Amino acid sequence: MSNPDAPLAGKTVIDLTTALAGPYATLLLASLGARVIKVENPERGGDSSRNNSPYVTADGLQLRRTGPDDMSVSMMARGRGKESITLNLKHAASREVFFDLVRHADIVVENYSAGVTRRLGIDFAAVQQINPRIVYTSISGFGAQGVPGEGKAMDTIIQALSGVMMTAGEPGDAPVRFGLPIGDLVAPLFAVIGTLAAVMDAERTGEGQHVDVSMLGSLTSLVACEPFDALESVGFPLRTGAVVPRLAPFGTFQSVDGWFAICAPTDAFAEGTLAAIGRPELVDDPRFSSRDARVDNADELHALVSEWARTRSSAEVLSAFEHNGVPAAPVRDTATAVRDDIVTGRGEVVPLVHPQFGHFEGLYGTGLPVVFSRSRADLSKPAPGLGEHTDGVLGDLLGYDAERVAQLRQDGVL
Template sequence: MNTPLEGVTILDFTTALAGPYCTLLLAGLGARVIKIENPRSPDTARGNSPYLGADGLKAVRDRDDDVSLAMLERGRNKWAVTLDLKHPAAGAVFADLVQKADAIVENFSAGTADRIGIGYAQASALNPRLVYTSISGFGADAQGSSQNKAMDTIVQALSGLMLTSGHPGDPPVRVGVPFGDLAAPLFATIGTLAALMQARATGRGQQVDVSLLGALSALVACEPFDAMQRTGQAARTGNAVPRLGAFGVFACADGHVSICAPTDAFTAGLFAAMGQGDLITDTRFASRDQRVANSPELYALIEAWTTRNATDDVVRALEAQGVPAAPVRNPAEAMRDPRLLRRGETVRLAHPVHGDVGEVHAGGLPIRMSASQVGFDAPPPGLGEHNNAVYGQLLGYSAEKLQALRDQGVI
């Protein structure tokens, strides 16, 4: 089957996580993503521990062909070329690349791309149909700000996310998954695809501008934390969501279980699983409003039951009553779920040379299509691996010109 983005060429001027995750998604949808790196200062992800090598996983690189797991994951299905954008001769190469491209994705600090001559104005002048996606901490228009650079922990702090988890009075909680660095590329991918559709219809490209702070704040705002506080409800409620009734994470004899019973029917099933079906007629718990008002007593009853039983037994009892429930798993267990592996939503990573040597799992592309092929089937490229293919075949440079560019340090 064809891929959804077959024939689309994207120039990838991104590093670290937020930008490369956006271009990873686009590559998984079938775009030809050309990752462009400085030959002397490549993507910092290439040097992120841990590494995978011939002898498996390791914390420190000790062989030339050891590959960072970050690059193994984020570099899949991409092509790689080298180009020193600060070299005086790089501008002509950049111009040739842009005229062959449908889109650019970059995640420089705001204003940096313009200063080095690859900003939206310069690129769109070369190719008016070009879609130019910028991912930055605070937006492409933040050049004058005293704080112009951001990483995930910074935007977690500024977005309010750190004060949504935990209990009232607890110190801020940094969420372990870098949601700021992952939310922004999701929105950037959506924006890029929408702009590509419009460019095909109108013949004009545009800039897509996504900020980490804006993306994460928009997700935090999906929960009414501010409204809850103003109406006297606690915004931080630990592992429970009392405003939804019996809804939270409870300790078991050997672990923890997540139970979601926000409706009367689910609550009746929960009480039946507990062997206390008559509680559904108890005036404290007969409606959701009453369960919310009496949540301390409700949660105490539930946990008195769960703590006496093994997690698997609790889950089976709840499933038998049709109540949504699941054991709390660690990431290693979760990544190996046969359902996820079968659907390609998680996958095993292979070393480009040595193959499947470390039993390493990573995220796949959690999108399935009935008439298109999507996902990752190519390992990450080495630094500059596709210089000949891109510069020689796509741009038509002669072998002599390529060698001259190498000798001058342009590529």
């Protein structure tokens, strides 16, 4: 039962997604209060995330499963707040069950390769005939039109094609792959934005629509937020490594015991930086007295910061910047970052809980990084076992009797 105080309370989502991009989108919808019914293929062991090592077992984190109740950390994170039913969509008899689900739904989300839902007979055109108000969201690598050939989209492929790999590192470096699967995580954000907009439109017009989001387009659109071509044409290198010369002083620098970041592009912040490093007289130096001058002499300015910092501790460095009003912060590792009291206190990062074994220290997952003044958002419900809610959903929601459910299971539909 969804939280009645949540923004999407009363909305039902049929979740046909697997892996990361699609499940993250439906995780966000679940956190906003929608009832998410996850449809999983019983022949393949359900969502591919269920088979991602490592697993939480009765004895803690293990690289391999040790028992039937073990669950992958991936599924523990991505399956929260959802109900799981099994349905073999390749079985001819499954279509009737699926369409019955659609009659009770507001949203369908899928992330099959382009063309797969049409071959299965469950694409938007087919679904719209069953429920004209349905919002049907597709997340794919390249868009619903597909691309010639296989067109397989994995995060690294999307990073490579989007240009983002050539925005980090020093000039001449090999391409830099983001450690975070940014392609898989950006597309679902746009998918949720599009889905919610289409739901609002359906409530106004009574007509649903197809929301088509591509991973490549989502990530490339962010790359295009920075005018890299224009910047190169006036002499700014595409790749600038640890610093950003056009915003100098700006970047990451090394102290005796760690790394820190400063962002000081304005005159006031730059003046504070020069005071912090013990060179206040340089405020009136023509090389650093204006923003444009600092950009022209960024290498010299950044060298001054680096030389000063490398003989000092991070605590000393950050104290000096703070004292002089300069935005600065330590570069933290992920383990420290996810335990920050600010983000955990706001529910932006939350502990992951196994439905049987509970929480093991060190296991954290994404929360909803939105805090409402009145509505409640929640991701405390653990991920379901494969097909855990099949009988309940088919019985309570669709009105199937036990005999029919048993026959569907016997026939290989469920």
